[in-house]
Amino acid sequence: MSSATSIIPAPPSPRSLGTVVGIVLLIALALVPLLASNNPFVVTLFSRILVFAIAAVSLNLILGYGGLVSFGHALYLGLGVYSASILSFHGIDNGWVQLLVTLVVCCLIGLLTGAIVLRTAGIAFIMITLAFAQMFYFLFVSLSQYGGDDGMRLASGSKFSGIDLAQANTLYWAAFVLLCVSLYGTHRLIHSRFGVVLRASKSNDRRMKALGFPTFRYRLAAYVLSAALCGMAGLLFANLTEFASPSYMSWTTSGELIVMVMLGGLGTLFGPLVGSLAMILTEEGLKMLTQHWMVIFGPLIVLVVTVSRQGIIGVLHLAQDRHTQRSVRPDLPVREQP
Template sequence: MRKLILPVLLIAIFALMPLIAELVGKNALMTLSARILMYAMAAASLNLILGYGGMVSFGHAAYFGVGAYVVGILYSHWMSEVPIFGLFPGSNQLLVTLPIAMIVSGLAALLIGALSLRTGGVQFIMITLAFAQMIFFLFVSLTAYGGEDGIIIRRANAVPGLNMRDKTTVYYVILVVAVLYFAWLWRVVNSSFGQVLKGIRQNERRMEAMGIATFRYKLYAFVLAGMGAGLAGALMANFLRFTSPDMMHWTKSGELIIMVILGGLGTFFGPILGAAAFLILEFYLADWTEHWQLGLGIILLLVVLFTKGGILGAVDRLKGGRQ
């Protein structure tokens, strides 16, 4: 039972957020809350490879951006009624665009992962960064889809029976998708697959000696992580009604890593807390001074140098520690 307290509490908070925002008359709170949900999904997908699998990918924002662009491109083709490559029709149905966004970002992750995972250590960090930069520049070069300016999506994707022109409805759709995603992720990290992944992080050679094809497991995890980020990106495109190459800039990948670390590496709820901490910090610091990144930098530096295990680690230590 105790295990259920935190998830139920989190869902309740997020579900009540639109009401709270209306009560205090600050609509920005609902936007902030939605951003936390979507970044939490992206950070959690990164945590699957970074925290559980020990793979330091410095290009995770690329899949986030690819997911967003799938929604944008499908929408622009639906608007112009010109099939993509003359073959596939565009779409504005959320139930169509989300799965396609996941498939496309998963394929991108499969290709990049299959090549990158042949290296390790520093080289792995750099090659994932390099591939992400290539995707970034690829989308900058797509003048047909706005180039550097990106695509404006006039209306959020439709869901039968829902009025998606209402921001609050979109918010609840995001919440439902996020809850489903985290429920699925819970099953993944607690499955035998998740155990193998943790084992690879601790000692890859030993896992290999036990007869496990570690490369394949790492690649699966890499692809699943890419799909998760793609899903989050697709939601983001719907929420912002906009996509641009900025979404996959390398500093965004850095921010995703920061969220994972802030919350606590390799913990289930860490990315949610980390994304919340990061975005709330940004929200209030940016409100207060345009030099908010100075504060962020100092806090981040202190967290890295003097804490072990982020927010959840600090909470554990305060409780007397299970370390």
């Protein structure tokens, strides 16, 4: 394990500015239902942010820590949506049954597809993950019984022992709890032996294999775990929109998840949360100003990623490092800007 640790950078300190900001955001999100109890739009908007943050956390596990650029990750979001919607269509609104089916389907497909795509790398990996996602996209487009390209409405909300996710506040708290659990689980995972090997294989997979680590198994396990978590986000998303559409698993949705991870901070714990908040809130704000909001939003993403490869969290870390250097060496001259 010491050999693996020696070839990768240590994770950010728990007291880093990015971590503090992430905790503050979680506290603020916990207050949203209390402060906006009479505003259903705000609760729905932040519920969407939480759901996409969970999906982005699942992608960050393989993209940020494993270096696996999946351009078909929205496949599992769509599978979660359709698992809940199809069962509800047939009169099964038991949330525990829907959750079990979601996990089984996502883990099984993640295992089968992962066993194939993880034998490739680079552009081949990206294209094969995209191909699998598009294959299932066209599969659900052809299922006319379940709405086909037009999609289908959710017959009834998922019910967990009397708790109905069709209720806005209930769904919000369910998404908030799942997000907190997924963040804590990611934190524990990346600081475990499993996480060390996963991050080390991203830095130098050949060396890790030479040291005797079965990196393929570690990556496959992370891929399946990521698929399961994204599927649970899909189940929540089905209850949020009360609708299922093949577009949920299209390549554009996968691209949005990648942007969220990159914008917030690739390979950082709270990056997916920060990215989903920044992207969705900025998108909604710009839509109120102009219908050509993407012309403004695109350069903003480029600016953030150009300033720091770790997105917004990276900018915060950079500011913290500069402040620390000034505190340690106050005699350093301050460079005047031209």
